[in-house]
Amino acid sequence: MIRTALAAVLALAVAPASALLLRPDRDDAEYLDFATRYPAAVRLDAPVGGGVLISPRWVLTAAHVVEPLRATPGRMQVVVGGKAREVQAVYVHPDWKRGREADLALVHLRIPVEDVEPANVYRGTDEAGQTARIVGHGMSGRIGEKAATPADRKPRVGLNTVDRLEPLAFGLKVKGPDEASDLQGVFSAGDRGGPAFIEVEREPFLVGIGIGTEDASGDGIAGNVGDWDLFVRVSAFREWINQATAKAAADEAAEAVGDTERR
Incomplete structure (x- = not known):
């Protein structure tokens, strides 16, 4: 269950920063170029x-x-x-x-x-099976290894499939070369908080916020084949987002009126 995995991952949320892990057989430049499509x-x-x-x-x-x-x-x-x-x-x-x-x-x-x-926030409920584009910054490395390249803070985008879907979260399974997408990427600690997008009619929509990686294989390397990238499902929290932003705007407007009246 994702719920159990989330608890384990978030308990380690202060782990040292690293970043997007890439396929060993793909050029880093491809991931960098792909990121130009997601300026948000x-x-x-x-x-x-x-x-x-x-x-x-x-x-x-x-x-x-x-x-x-x-x-x-x-x-x-x-x-x-x-x-x-x-x-x-x-x-x-x-x-x-x-x-x-x-x-x-x-x-x-x-x-x-x-x-x-x-970015546009996705309003659908059919994320399962769709291709997610995940955006990370910072140090990079290769899937199956710990990130080691010095951070350049440039965005990189990787692809993976939404393989597990829960009401409030979803997971992307790290796959071996025969199953993986052409530009599979995996989040690591320094990418937490980063977005996952899907595309609808060639337009990107925000579906997830990265919260960590589950070391399902138990080999001590988060991001190896068989592990899971975990994301909060943004569509499940649209109401909170709308309410929180509206309240902040109202409070700010009221404060501005109060300042004007006190002058």
Whole structure:
């Protein structure tokens, strides 16, 4: 069950950062080139991780990634479209605790992003069996090995199939060469919070936020053949996203009115 795997993975959420693991028989340049199609993918430098722009002022990521700086959002370093963006606040899903599936957080940017188009959130329920495009930044390595290449912080995109689907989460199984997609990629610790997309009529839609990798093979190398990349299922949390962003906007507007009246 994904529920059991999530608890195990999130308990190790502070593992050292690494990044996308690639097929041993594919050129790194192919993964780098593929990433240019997904500009809404966001790089977090402090804390290290990933995210995705879902509206001009909102980034969706994993709660366990940003929780350490939740009380001091100004210390966060968020890069969208190659530019650092100032953070105003962080909102963690109220049901999230380590080992729970509601591992989502919203990062509220101080100034709207005008030079990158936000990602569309998928509203369907048919993710099972579809091809997911996962976006990661940082160090890279090869599937079956620990990431070792120094971090260049460039985005890379890998492909895999949604093999397990639960109401609140899904998993991508790491496959051997005969079964794997041409550009199979696997998340590692430094990619947590990064997005998974599917394409509908050639348009990308956000379906997942990466939360960790299950070492199902038990060989001590997370990301080897037989292991699982695990994601929060974004479609299951659309209502919370809409409510949280609307409340923040209303609170901000009320504060602005109050400031005007006090002048």
